Amino acid sequence: MLAYIFRRLLLIVPTLIGIxxxxxxxxxxxxxxxxEQMIAQIEGRAGDAAGRISGxxxxxxxxxxxxxxxxxxxxxxxxxxxxxxxxDPEFIAEIERMFGFDKPLHERFLLMMRNYLTFDFGxxxxxxxxxxxxxxxxxxxxxxxxxxxxxxxYLIAIPLGITKAVRDGSRFDVWTSGVIVVGNAxxxxxxxxxxxxxxxxxxxxxxxxxRGLQSDVFLGTSxxxxxxxxxxxxxxxxxxxxxxxxxxxxxxAGLAMLTKNSFLDQxxxxxxxxxxxxxxSEARVLYGHVFRNGMLIVIAGFPAAFIGMLFxxxxxxxxxxxxxxxxxxxxxxxxxxxxxxxxATLYIFTxxxxxxxxVTDITYTLIDPRIDFxxxxx
Numbered sequence: 001m002l003a004y005i006f007r008r009l010l011l012i013v014p015t016l017i018g019i020x021x022x023x024x025x026x027x028x029x030x031x032x033x034x035x036e037q038m039i040a041q042i043e044g045r046a047g048d049a050a051g052r053i054s055g056x057x058x059x060x061x062x063x064x065x066x067x068x069x070x071x072x073x074x075x076x077x078x079x080x081x082x083x084x085x086x087x088d089p090e091f092i093a094e095i096e097r098m099f100g101f102d103k104p105l106h107e108r109f110l111l112m113m114r115n116y117l118t119f120d121f122g123x124x125x126x127x128x129x130x131x132x133x134x135x136x137x138x139x140x141x142x143x144x145x146x147x148x149x150x151x152x153x154y155l156i157a158i159p160l161g162i163t164k165a166v167r168d169g170s171r172f173d174v175w176t177s178g179v180i181v182v183g184n185a186x187x188x189x190x191x192x193x194x195x196x197x198x199x200x201x202x203x204x205x206x207x208x209x210x211r212g213l214q215s216d217v218f219l220g221t222s223x224x225x226x227x228x229x230x231x232x233x234x235x236x237x238x239x240x241x242x243x244x245x246x247x248x249x250x251x252x253a254g255l256a257m258l259t260k261n262s263f264l265d266q267x268x269x270x271x272x273x274x275x276x277x278x279x280x281s282e283a284r285v286l287y288g289h290v291f292r293n294g295m296l297i298v299i300a301g302f303p304a305a306f307i308g309m310l311f312x313x314x315x316x317x318x319x320x321x322x323x324x325x326x327x328x329x330x331x332x333x334x335x336x337x338x339x340x341x342x343x344a345t346l347y348i349f350t351x352x353x354x355x356x357x358x359v360t361d362i363t364y365t366l367i368d369p370r371i372d373f374x375x376x377x378x
Contacts, residue, residue, distance in 0.1 A: 001365065005358065012354045017113070019350050024109050024343065034099050034125050034337045035092070099125060112343060121344035126336055131344045134329060141325030144213060145314045148240060149247040150306050157252045158298065161259025165294075166286065168264060176256075183253035189316035192246035196320065200242060211322040213239045243321045247314065251305060258301065263294040299363050307353050 096102045103111070115122065121131035164173050197203050200210045209215065218232050226232035266272065267290055275285045315327035326345065333341035 001362075005362070008358045008361070012351070012358075015354060016347070016350055020113065020343070020347060021109070023346055024112075025105075027339070027342065028105060030337070032337055033101075034339060035095050035101055037126070037337050038095050038099075039092075116344075116347050121347075122340045124333075124341055125338045127338070131340050134341065135326065135345070135348070138324060138326045138329045141213060141318065141323045142314060142327065144236075144240060145243060145247060145317065145323070145325065146306065148244050149251065152244065152248050153251045153255055153305070154302075156248070157255035158259050158295075160252075161256045162263055162286075162291075162294075164256070164260040165263035165267060168260075180253040180256055183249045184257075186249065188246050188250050189320060191249050192243065192317055192320045195242045195246055208242050209239050210242075213323065215239075243314075243317050243323065246317055246320075255298070255301070255305070259294070259298055262297045263290060266290045266294045269293075296364060300360055302356075302360065307349065307356060 093102065100108055100111075119132070121135075123130050124134060127134060160176065164176060167173050195208075196210065199205050199207045213236055214221070214232075215235050218226065218235055221229075221232055226236065272285060272290060275289055276282075280288070314323075314325055315331055317323070318325045318328045329341065330345050332338075333345070
């Protein structure tokens with residue numbers, strides 16, 4: 001098993017590099033890069049200033065536009081960036097140097113990956129802060145949503161799926177299937193809006209808060225101080241109720257049906273019939289034989305479910321409940337073409353996903369020692 005783990009760890013390196021190369025190349029061809037974003041900001045501020053100086057008179061604005069058009073023929077006319085007409089080419093070159101775009105494409109990529117090996121993710125283009133500091137600042141929100149949602153999903157879905165498999169075709173199975181179908185059909189963000197309308201002061205009850213993870217009273221309270229304060233813990237959990245419920249709905253429905261179908265397949269196997277014929281109790285058959293095999297496919301989906309809830313699926317939930325987490329940070333970085341944040345989060349999430357896949361394989365062998373990846377590879 002150690003040799004298999006070592007080979008998988010070595011395989012992580014080329015996989016991670018391949019993913020980074022592909023995304024780095026694609027993003028370079030996307031319009032509206034950081035240089036163009038900076039040019040747009042500069043021209044927007046210049047336009048606002050010109051409008052204020054001219055008193056917004058039509059003739060003067062037209063005159064300013066004509067002057068800019070005349071200048072575009074002598075300065076910046078050959079630039080490949082949108083909106084750069086009329087700007088000094090040396091000024092454009094200075095912006096390129098500021099963002100590191102004066103270097104060739106391959107050199108920029110190699111420099112980025114060399115820094116990433118030491119977890120040096122640089123600074124954000126437009127926030128003037130280190131990317132690591134921004135990620136650490138947003139982590140509490142994403143960890144809170146991801147951990148609690150995943151925990152509740154598995155605590156509800158696995159027992160429910162097992163019960164549905166054991167009582168397949170019963171009245172309990174029918175009405176719970178109806179609940180699951182509804183939960184699977186309704187998007188999490190739509191259910192979040194319904195929760196806001198019903199319970200967060202939208203139209204009916206004002207029971208739950210709608211913003212952040214802490215009330216104003218506890219803002220600035222450190223984790224160590226909050227842990228020893230019962231009122232702070234209750235306030236934190238109270239803020240989490242609605243966003244966590246909204247995230248749990250769709251995920252719990254899919255996992256419950258996956259668990260049921262997996263256990264049904266195992267219950268119909270010949271070894272289950274043999275175990276019952278030997279006189280084993282139903283609980284011993286279910287948890288001593290079926291559980292070990294039926295849980296394999298459920299465990300296989302855990303890394304993807306956890307990573308998805310922790311980093312991606314929470315974007316709309318964060319927006320609806322005014323939470324500032326990694327999902328929102330990544331979305332704003334893509335919109336603003338803040339490449340250090342985009343590539344740093346991609347690197348971190350990909351690395352975590354690859355490591356979690358290895359953890360899944362190790363968990364396979366812990367649950368069912370009969371699985372031997374080394375022998376299968378041989």
